[in-house]
Amino acid sequence: MSKLTNLKISKDYKNSEFYLSLKDFTSALTYWIIRQSPYQTPEIQKAFDAFNKKIKKKLKYTHNEHFIKLSYNKVNKLITEDYLMSIPEIAILNERKNGKQGMQFVTRFSKTKDPDNDFIDIGALARNTFYMIIRESILN
Numbered sequence: 001m002s003k004l005t006n007l008k009i010s011k012d013y014k015n016s017e018f019y020l021s022l023k024d025f026t027s028a029l030t031y032w033i034i035r036q037s038p039y040q041t042p043e044i045q046k047a048f049d050a051f052n053k054k055i056k057k058k059l060k061y062t063h064n065e066h067f068i069k070l071s072y073n074k075v076n077k078l079i080t081e082d083y084l085m086s087i088p089e090i091a092i093l094n095e096r097k098n099g100k101q102g103m104q105f106v107t108r109f110s111k112t113k114d115p116d117n118d119f120i121d122i123g124a125l126a127r128n129t130f131y132m133i134i135r136e137s138i139l140n
Contacts (some may be wrong), residue, residue: 004135004138004139006127006131009131009134009135009138013072013134013138014072014073015072016071016072016138017069017070017071017072018069018070018071018072018075018133018134018137018138019067019068019069019137020067020068020069020070020075020133020137021066021067021068022052022055022056022059022061024133024136024137025051025055025079025129025133026048026051026052026055028128028129028132028133028136029047029048029051029125029129030044031132032125032128032129032132033047033048033090033093033120033125035128036120036121036125036128037093037120038119038120046089047087047089047090047092047093049089050087050088050089050090051084051087051089051090054086054087055078058078072134075130075133075134076130079126079129079130079133080126081122081123081125081126083126084122084125084126084129085122090122090125091122093119093120093122093125094119094120094121094122095119096119
């Protein structure tokens with residue numbers, strides 16, 4: 001099978017529906033917060049709890065429902081930068097811990113000495129989370 005890129009997902013699956021669980025959302029977000037964090041062991045519990053609470057409410061999720069059928073467009077409209085920024089515990093990840101203003105761009109190859117100088121790009125976090133949710137659903 002060819003590599004399932006974001007572009008291929010956008011072209012070939014935009015009219016699809018997916019059966020997703022709450023864990024599909026929370027695990028993808030948690031994975032990408034950890035992956036994008038400048039810290040070896042980021043503090044994610046508050047962000048996780050706040051997202052979990054808000055997504056449950058948004059999806060009208062109950063303990064009796066294990067999977068929810070959602071369209072590609074519904075998931076795409078749900079996992080956005082604006083949605084994540086509306087959760088204060090996630091929005092704070094978009095700020096430097098040292099309080100400095102302005103941008104300092106780094107990559108995973110940068111050798112910054114102070115992770116407090118870095119932040120998580122919430123737009124990238126939303127995009128990565130969205131595509132992981134969809135990709136995992138397609139492949140499993």
